[in-house]
């Protein structure tokens with residue numbers, strides 16, 4: 001029987017590349033977007049991951065059509081750039097509500113189904129920003145650190161039900177993420193952070209735009225699905241960024257902050 005996979009945020013970037021790859025390889029793929037989408041190979045459903053009712057309806061649709069959900073990939077997400085001091089309440093809600101709240105909403109809706117069917121697999125999109133606090137992407141990092149803590153605890157809670165949980169921690173990839181990033185006007189215009197933010201942001205954008213292709217991540221995700229005993233965490237990044245994750249683990253905290261300040265031209 002073909003595995004049924006639900007991928008949030010399948011209209012673009014990683015989600016799109018993963019949905020296309022899995023559907024080509026025989027999986028039954030359901031993908032979400034906030035807008036109506038049509039595709040001959042992917043079953044699109046309208047879902048805003050921030051809205052619990054929208055999530056509930058979308059998940060019910062998948063189950064009523066396919067009878068089960070074998071794999072959930074929590075991928076929907078976005079980024080906000082700016083200083084932590086000047087982030088507005090609305091920006092913080094948007095960042096945490098989409099990335100972390102969205103992941104929680106969809107997990108909660110799908111876990112009951114996976115438990116009842118006797119197992120399943122959840123793959124949550126974190127980031128190397130979920131391993132280190134990225135300057136001027138602080139609430140983005142906070143949302144991914146939250147996903148890290150949530151997913152680790154979830155893995156412990158649901159292993160006994162036959163549900164496997166993994167996190168993918170990508171480095172820089174060229175997707176629509178960069179163009180869609182919302183940048184804080186309060187930080188950018190006339191603040192104590194403006195000049196340093198401008199330097200950092202141009203570096204961040206340059207690295208993302210020259211980043212790896214999303215198809216590479218899609219290939220990795222398929223391997224994780226096919227692996228009998230998947231790991232809890234997978235770093236998918238270029239060598240330099242993999243090294244930064246290693247340094248984060250071994251260096252004293254303040255020394256690593258110094259490296260971050262220097263690297264991001266803060």
Ligand SMILES: NC(=O)c1ccc[n+]([C@@H]2O[C@H](COP(=O)([O-])OP(=O)(O)OC[C@H]3O[C@@H](n4cnc5c(N)ncnc54)[C@H](OP(=O)(O)O)[C@@H]3O)[C@@H](O)[C@H]2O)c1
Nearest residue numbers: 009011012013014033034048049076077127173175176177
């Ligand atoms: N690109 C990178 O370098 C990078 C690195 C590390 C981690 N990531 C993570 O990878 C994930 C995918 O990002 P991407 O790079 O593929 O970006 P992308 O090309 O901008 O795609 C983002 C996807 O998320 C969906 N989305 C956004 N807000 C949503 C909401 N409230 N409800 C439902 N769907 C929503 C979008 O769908 P609609 O707009 O159609 O609704 C879109 O399909 C994110 O979690 C991101 O944090 C990206």
